[in-house]
Amino acid sequence: MDWIIMIGELSHVGMNTCYFCNEPSEILIDRRLKKTLPRNIGVMNMRPCTKCEDLMKQGILLISIKNDTQMQGPIPNPYRTGGWVIIKQEAIERMLDGDFLKFALKYRFMFINDEAWDAMGLPRNEIHPD
Numbered sequence: 001m002d003w004i005i006m007i008g009e010l011s012h013v014g015m016n017t018c019y020f021c022n023e024p025s026e027i028l029i030d031r032r033l034k035k036t037l038p039r040n041i042g043v044m045n046m047r048p049c050t051k052c053e054d055l056m057k058q059g060i061l062l063i064s065i066k067n068d069t070q071m072q073g074p075i076p077n078p079y080r081t082g083g084w085v086i087i088k089q090e091a092i093e094r095m096l097d098g099d100f101l102k103f104a105l106k107y108r109f110m111f112i113n114d115e116a117w118d119a120m121g122l123p124r125n126e127i128h129p130d
């Protein structure tokens, strides 16, 4: 489902952000005469950008989130804490079972809270200034 939150100056053109990597992913053009699109829309849908789509074909995307994050809204957007990795499907099949495994294989991504992230020994994508 697509959705837009109207904030700030409106335009005929807007930019969607990829739900998974937060990079600009799609240019949106309003075909009506009235300006209805915010210039910087943010996340508008859960379609992965081409980069994420390609990576999600190769494995399962794991994204770290804050421990007490609640999943709410039409597009849940939990507080992300910087962990972002692609895990081979064979590894996920060894790590998970039941509904978690079914979800991972169907949607090709999972949010993992920080406690579980660290327990699994997954790497942090820390940015070092030098």
Ligand SMILES: [Zn+2]
Residues within 6 Å of the ligand: 018, 019, 020, 021, 022, 023, 025, 048, 049, 050, 051, 052, 053
């Ligand atoms: Zn992406």
